[in-house]
Amino acid sequence: MKVVTASACDEAEAAVADVYLPNRLEKLEPGALAMRLAAVRLGTTTVGQLGYGRRMRLVTEEAGHIHVNTPVAGTVVSRVGRSAPLMTSSRQAAVFPVGEAAHIEWSQDAVQLCIMIPSSTLERELEELLGHSVKRPLHLPFHMRLDTPEGRVWRSMVNVIAGEISTRGRLLSHPSAGRQLERTLLDALLLGHAYNNVQKPNRPDLPAAPVAVMRAIDLLHDRPADAWxxxxxxxxxxxxxxxxxxxxxxxxxxxxxxxLRDLRLAGIHDELTRASPGTTTVETVAYSWGMVHLGRFAAAYRQAFGELPSHTLRRHPT
Structure with a gap:
């Protein structure tokens, strides 16, 4: 296990760049840093516990791998691409895609378990779970809820790993145990978050449609939040x-x-139906599906489902 501490921004930037990716730090309050990073490799996956001890803004370069940040203490506000800012705490995590820069603001007491996974590793694990090859890139929703049954599985995995890091447990240092822990972690992510989301809403059954139409439909389902x-x-x-x-x-x-509009509306309706009003906002869900004009979105949603999106969220508390 690699453990690094730093009291200056340039030292902290170098440490995070060495383990994860190039980055820039900005102080949001005066005082010296108390950065601590404890990181370990589990197979091809990098797992680290990171905190700065001060209110900081971290700006990264475009990611070459998938990153999942789960707070174990404090609160964090994250933004990637055109997404709305996402506040995460013990009940939410943020999933950062490949090819995007991230802006992350840490509270003074924030500590996160930061996991970096190569896309190829996650896609191979998905193929193992499905029993067939995956031909399209895996799309992971930015917001991961941890107050659902599936989310609590991820939360429990994070707690186990955070505990092992804090105590320098042997589970992380043993090669065979580390590889097994990596697979369990990937399965928790795929079955509890990524796979469930990419499977719905289902693509229509159009066996006679031309290849170009089916390709376009696949693109919209794979990346509904893109600016199409x-x-x-x-x-x-x-x-x-x-x-x-x-x-x-x-x-x-x-x-x-x-x-595309109907696809987004169906996905938002499904997510709001399953969401908790205490941890989710209509705006966050709408932005995550690419709905940036909230007034027009609300009108279209009401026409489609006979109620405002805020009513759906309040009417179906989890």
Missing amino acids: SSTVLAREAHVSVRSLQSGFLKHVGKPPMTY
Whole structure:
């Protein structure tokens, strides 16, 4: 296990860069740092417990791997790409995608278990779970709830690893035990968060639809929060905008952007139905699905489900 302490920003930046990725620190309050990082490798996965002892802002470069940050103390506000800021504590975690920079603000008492997983490792584990190959990149929702039955499994894994790090337990230092712990950790992430989310809402059964239409539908389901337009989607599907529009109208019954709106609304409705009003806001869920115009979103949601999204959230407390 590697343990590093630092009292200066440049030392702390170097330590985090050595274990995770290049970064820049900004002090949000006066005083010296009391940074402590204890990190260990479990197979190809890096697990570390990190705290700064001061209110700090961490800005990273674009990530080359998947990162999952779970607070074990204090509160953290994270933002990635176009997502809305996400406040995490003991009941939420943040999942950072490959290819995006992150902005993370730590409270003075914040300590996080920071896990870095190569995409190839996670995809191989998913293929093992499914029993077949995965042809599309895995999309992980930014917000991971830990107050659900599946989320509590992840929380328990975090508690075990944090305890082992604090006590320098043998579970982390033994190679065979470490590999087994890595697989258990990956399975908890896939079965409790990633896999459940990427499977719904289900893609329509359109066996006679052209390949380009099915490819476009797959793209929308894989990345519903992206800033899609008909032009961008047509380019990704390798057809003209007119061909895409006519293909959707013939085989799906609606234009591609209407299909995307309905896909997002269904996903948001499902998430709000299962969410707890005490830990979730309508805005956070809407932003996570790519709905950036909240007024238009609320009107479309009410038309689709006969109630405002805030009513769905309050009516179905978890």
